[in-house]
Structure formats: structure tokens, C-alpha cells
Amino acid sequence: MTATPPMVRALRGAITVDRDDPAEVRAATSEMLAALMQRNAVAIDDIISLMFTATQDLTSEFPAVAAREMGMNRVPLMCAAEIDVPGALPQCIRVMFHCYLPADRAPRHVYLRGARALRADLADESDVQ
Numbered sequence: 001m002t003a004t005p006p007m008v009r010a011l012r013g014a015i016t017v018d019r020d021d022p023a024e025v026r027a028a029t030s031e032m033l034a035a036l037m038q039r040n041a042v043a044i045d046d047i048i049s050l051m052f053t054a055t056q057d058l059t060s061e062f063p064a065v066a067a068r069e070m071g072m073n074r075v076p077l078m079c080a081a082e083i084d085v086p087g088a089l090p091q092c093i094r095v096m097f098h099c100y101l102p103a104d105r106a107p108r109h110v111y112l113r114g115a116r117a118l119r120a121d122l123a124d125e126s127d128v129q
Contacts, residue, residue, distance in 0.1 A: 006100035008048065009107050011036050012122070014094045014115035022061035025054075029066035029093055032112055036097055039108040047075045048098040053082040055092045063093050089118060 015032040017024045029052070036042065050072070052063040064077040082094065092115055101107060109122045 004102040004104045006046075007103045009099055009101045011040060011042075011097040011099065011107050011109055012095070012119070013097060013110040013112075014092055014118055015110075015112040016089065016114035017058065017091050017093065020058050020060045020091070025058060025061040025063060025093065026066040026069065028113075029063040029095075030070060032093065032095060032110055033067060033070060033097075035110045035112065036095070036108075039110060040099070040101060040105070042099050042101070044071055044075070046100045047072065048100070049076040050078070050098070051096040052077070052079045053094045054079065055082045055088065055090055056084045057090050058093065063095070089114060092118075 013032045013036050015028045017028045033050075037044075050064070050067055054063060062079045064079050067075065067077055082088070082092070094115075109119065111119050111122060
């Protein structure tokens with residue numbers, strides 16, 4: 001019996017912070033990435049690239065710094081500003097997480113803290129804090 005070959009998948013994640021502080025941005029980003037990796041059984045070697053966005057009220061730190069601190073030194077990372085839409089969720093960090101997953105494993109997205117409101121249909125009950 002052969003193993004299911006991996007497929008390229010895109011995972012989505014988002015998390016909010018209470019304030020624009022470098023340590024808080026890094027901690028929240030690490031929390032979100034760790035949850036995505038744990039829920040999808042993804043190792044660093046399975047990651048293709050990460051694309052982060054942050055709302056325009058978060059300027060103290062690049063979310064990618066947290067990924068580097070987690071050992072993602074050879075993973076291509078990019079940060080961008082989220083479109084400043086009136087009424088959008090503030091103080092939010094998002095990620096598009098490209099990785100290899102077995103074809104028969106459904107992606108599990110992560111929406112934590114206040115970001116749960118963005119996609120309550122995709123957030124696990126364990127995301128409630």
C-alpha cells in the first residue's frame with residue numbers, strides 16, 4: 001500500500017492583538033502559526049511560503065520576525081499592509097500559509113481571538129479565548 005502523495009495547500013489564519021507592541025505582535029503571530037502547524041500536522045520542512053498582512057494600525061513589528069524566531073529561516077516570507085477598509089476588524093494579523101499536505105487531509109484554518117469573527121464558520125470551538 002502506498003502513501004497518499006502530498007498536495008500543495010493554502011491554509012488561512014488570523015489573530016488579533018490588544019495593542020501595537022513588538023513583543024505582542026511576535027507572540028500572537030507565533031501562537032497562530034503554532035496552531036496552524038499543530039492542527040494540520042505540518043513540519044517546517046512542509047512549508048512552502050508564508051504571506052502575512054497586518055492592519056494599518058500595526059506597525060511596530062513585522063509578523064515574519066516571529067516565523068524566523070520559530071526556525072523558519074529558509075521559508076520565503078512576505079509582509080504587506082491589509083487594505084484599510086472602513087469598519088474592518090482592527091489590530092489583526094493574517095497569514096496565507098502554503099504547505100504540502102497529504103491529498104486526503106482536509107486543511108484546518110485557524111481564526112483566533114477577535115479574528116474568529118472573520119470566519120466563524122471555519123474557526124474551531126477551541127479557538128474561543
